[in-house]
Amino acid sequence: MTRVAVITGGTRGIGAEVSKGLHKAGYKVVANYHRNVEGAERFRDETGIPVESWNVADYDACDESVLRIADKYGPVDILINNAGITRDVVLHRMPKEAWHDVIETNLTSCYNMCRTVIPGMRERGFGRIVNIGSINGQAGQVGQCNYAAAKAGMLGFTKALALESAPKGITVNAICPGYVDTEMVQAVPEKVREVIRSRIPVGRFGDPREIAHAVLFLIADDAMFCTGATLAINGGQYMS
Structure with missing residues (x-):
């Protein structure tokens, strides 16, 4: 049986490489996107991976989309919570919208998506959830x-859900990438990029395919003994 994997934010950056990696490995991948229709359609045409649009910060949209995906492709056995945004500003200048937008998209989305897939995973006795956090x-x-609050909250969420789900054959793990060579990092001024790079012991930015390799390990059928873990992939920049 080919397992169905949903990757939120799955058409750009790390999410795109995760989608392509799982597709190449034989999983039935569905890549989520929200606003960038042109980019998503280009990704679909280039890779052959189906794309579906919904806002992960909207619970009802998540619920409806998971039901739609189950009807079209089969029940969701694998969920990669990768969607995320930034609204960077120091706290004493941060408007409440910048706080709420990031918390809802980066953290509440984990509840929204996991809540919709967990019942089915529990019934079938199998599930793999990977939450993409951050070194920050x-x-x-x-x-x-x-x-940082949203991504730190994701780690606590991962551990609690792992404890709840382990008896039902469901693993829940997190990956915390460091600075990975995606469009977001490439948009940073070169002088700033050099400063960041100088602080990474391996001397380079990460490759998004390295994150995809880790996801493939964590979602494997025989990876049942790894749950509640946080895998740091940051070139040695931060060790905990």
Whole structure:
């Protein structure tokens, strides 16, 4: 049986490489996107991976989309919570919208998506959930109280859900990437990029395919003994 995997934010950056990696490995992948229709359609045409649009910060949209995916492709056995945004500004200048937007998209989305797939996973006795966090949820970062709080919250969420789900054959793990060479990092001014790179012991930015490799390990059928774990992939920049 080919397992169905949903990747939120699955058409760009790390999410796109995760989608492609799972597709290549034989999983039936559905990549979520929200607003970038042109980019999503281009990704679909280039990879052959189906794309579906919904807002992960909206519970009803998540619920309806998971039901739609189950009807079209089969029940969701694998969920990768990767969607995320940034609204960087120091706290004493941060408008409430910047706080709420990031918390809802980056953290509440984990509840929204997991809540919709968990009942089916429990009934079938199998599930794999991987939450994509961030080095900045572990170490903090200036101007990212909202983002760091959301990503740190994701780690606690991962551990609690792992404890609840282990007896039902469901694993829940987190990956915390460091600075990975995606469009977001490429948009940073070169002088700033050099400063960041100088702080990474391996001397380079990560490759998004390295994150995809880790996801493939965590979702494997025979990876049942790994749950509640946080895998840091950051080139040695932050060790906990």
